[in-house]
Amino acid sequence: MMAGARAPEDLDQFLVAARFEVRSYVRTYRFYGIVGLCALASLIASAYLLDVGSAGVRAEWGTLPEFLAAWTGYxxxxxxxxxxxxxxxxxxxxxxxxAGYFSLVQPVRRSTLLLGRFLAAFLVSAGAVSIFFFTIVALGALLFGGVVGATAVAYGLVLLLQLAFLGLVFLLSAAFRRPTIGIIVIVLLLYLVFPIANLALESAHIESWFLLSYAEGAISQAFVTSPHITEVGAGRGNATLTLTIYTPSLAQGAGIMVGYFVAGVGGALALFSHKEVSG
Amino acid sequence: MTGGARLEVEHLVKSFSGRRALDDVSFDLQGSRSVGYLGPNGAGKTTTLKLLVGLLRPSGGRVAIDGFDPQVDRKRALERVGALIETPEPYPQFTGREVIEYAGGFRGVGSADLRDRIAHLQEALELPPLDQKVGRLSKGQRQRVVIAATLVADPPILLLDEPTSGLDPAERVRIRTLLLQLKKDHLILMSSHLLNEVTELCDEVIFLNQGKVVLRDSVEHLSARLTVRQVEVEFAEPVRPDQLSPLTALVHRFESMNERRYRLSFDGRDESRIRILQLCQGVAPVLSYAGAGSALEDVYMQLMTEPTIGGRETRAPPPPPPPPPLPDP
Structure with missing residues (x-):
């Protein structure tokens, strides 16, 4: 009967891994936290913008592309x-x-397992972020009376950004042994280290083309083309600080995101495939 | 069913931070049989099992499952192996059924087969309600669900790391009964601290100490050679210890259980055992005369205190010294 049966093809196992991971996510508080946060952000944005009204929004942001450039960036x-x-x-x-003593003794390549989980994480997280993105698009349509074709490009970039962040997150997750530490380091890195590094580089007039937070700027570029370099002065008298703000082009932003995605997933695959379960 | 099931371990070495956890371990197991993998904590039993399923990488030597090295072709190597290592904890938010389905999904068990297998395992292992989340199950219940997941595709090779650990006596009996059935057509390598369990379940044992194989032999052979280093004798009438003085040349320790029952320690030789019986019958009528203690316990204690005893492959401990000359009956 089943004894000695061959394990299914990698693609089938990839789908098994993804399916069970999605099922696992939707039963966690984290999932409801993220979805709730995105829904709350959408609700607050809706309440605020509808309160300001169409005239107020037009006065503040001018055109629909400018409105979308400002809001979808969040x-x-x-x-x-x-x-x-x-x-x-x-x-x-x-x-x-x-957990590894259960899943890592199954006849499945670790790469298949990782990619299946990656797909699951992407679907779930992209789904949550999409709630906010399309709320903003819907508000734009309501307040400005239309949609712009660049929305699809911007959404593509949001998804690419999600892939890039997940690539980095999976790499760090593969590097750490303790799940909690991994999550804390990732949040600190993405919310603190990257923005601070970005600011430091701007003040040193260096283009931070290697930071993912820099590439985020490309989403706005889908709607409104900003100059690549903007000089901004801050402070008074001798304490004036001049920042050189670089804005990535669409291609540059997309390139950085793809780079992070490929390097992150590649690194995670290498680490996961070779790491020992010695605990 | 095992159809050429084979586990090869060749000159296996594993070091952690310079310390050798396994030192040149070799064995080759084939066919349908159950092999006990014994040794004290830290001997390297779990390390060997982890190396066999690719959870660890060898520092030297190699392992192969049906010819496939798990470091090279992990999928092919593991598709014929069900492994229960340490105390696995699957997704706590999954139900028991989902945990079994997860393993079945990776092992290509079709949905119709899966239903049948789950029904069979539910009966054999008396699984807890399978719609309950595993995070809410007791340790023993969870362990049984994981064992069911290990067996769902009926893999011909089973690697079991203390499979009854954490189970209550009734649960142990269930698992033992199932393993007794499985060993007829599976190759089982099982680590355990429960020597009576190994005696009952295993055909052969490999003793490991300080990362080295110190003895490999069949349970039958060990039992034949070593089971009886103690005998319990029950007389039909009360016997005073001084009445047993004719036995002193053969018996080096007398233990009185009550006025009619004695436990006698001797050199373990068959001739001595026969002669002791004859001498006892000379003291008083004998109601019962039986071996006491366990072969594995004897060997285990001997090996752990004298780790150089035995050899790498199929060697029993050296025979005890010859008994003193027997007096004429």
Whole structure:
């Protein structure tokens, strides 16, 4: 009968891994936290913008592309959080808890397992972030009376950004043994280290093309083309600080995101495939 | 069913931070049989099992499952193996049924087969309600669910790391009964601290101490050679200890259980055992005369205190010294 039966093809196992991971996510408080946060952000934005009204919004943001450029950019913030919370322990849990003694003795390549989990994390986190993104698009349509074609490009970039964040998160998750530490480090890195590094580089007039937070700016570029370099002065008298703000082009932003995605997933695969379960 | 099931371990070495947890361990197991893997804590039993399923990488040597090295072709190596290592904790938010389905999904068990297998395992293992989340199950219940997941595809090779650990006596009996059935057509390598369980379930034992194989032998052979280093004798009437003085040349320790029952320690030789019986019958009528203690316990204690005893492969401890000359009956 089944004895000695061959394990299914990698693609089938990939789908098994993804299916069970999605099922696992939707039963966690984290999932409801992320979805709730995105829904809350959407609700607050809706309440605020509807309160301001169409005339007020037009006075503040001018055109629909400018409105969308300003508001859809917040999707990146939610993308960071959803990636960190949903992917932060996707790999580290295998090494820091006894979970690995169950899943890693199954006849499945670790790469298949990781990619299946990655797909699950992407679907769930992208779904949550999409709540906010499409709420903003719907508000734009309501307040300005239309949609712009660039919305699809911007949404594509939001999804690409999600892939990039998850790539980085999976890499860090594979590097850490304790799930909680992994999530904390990821949140600190994405919310604190990257923005501070970005600011420091701007003040040193260095283009931070290697930071993912820099690439986020490309989402707005889908709607409104900003100059690549903007000089901004801050402070008074001798304490004036001049910042050089660089804005990535669409291609540059997308390139950085793809780079993070490929390097992150590649690194995570390498670490996960070779790491020992020695605890 | 095992159809050429084979576990090869060749000159296996595993070091952790310079300390050798396994030192040149070799064995080759084939066919349908159950092999006990014994040794004290830290001997390297779990490390060996982890190396066999690719959870660890060898520092030297190699392992192969049906010819596949888990480091090279993990999927092919593991598809014929069900492994229960340490105390696995699957997704706590999954139900018992989902945990079994998860393993079945990776092992290509179709949905119709899966239903049948789950029904069979539910009966054999008396599984807890399968719609309950595993995070809410007791340790023993969870362990039984994990064992069911291990067996769902009926893999011909089973690697079991203290499979009855954490189970209550009734649960142990269930698992033992199932393993007794499975060993007829599976290759089982099982680590355990419960020597009576190993005696009951295993055909062969491999003793490991300080990372080295110190003895490999069949349970039958060990039992034949070593089971009886103690005998319990029950007389039909009360016997005073001084009445047993004719036995002193053969018996080096007398233990009185009550006025009619004695436990006698001797050198373990069959000739001595026969002669002791004859001498006892000379003291008083004998109601019963039986071996006491366990072969594995004897060997275990001997090996753990004298780790150089035995050899790498199929060697029993050296025979005890010859008994003193027997007096004429």
């Amino acid at each position: 999707s990146g913030t939610l993308a960071v959080l959803s990636a960190a919370l949903l992917g932060g322990d996707a790999i580290s849990a295998e090494f820091g808890t006894p």
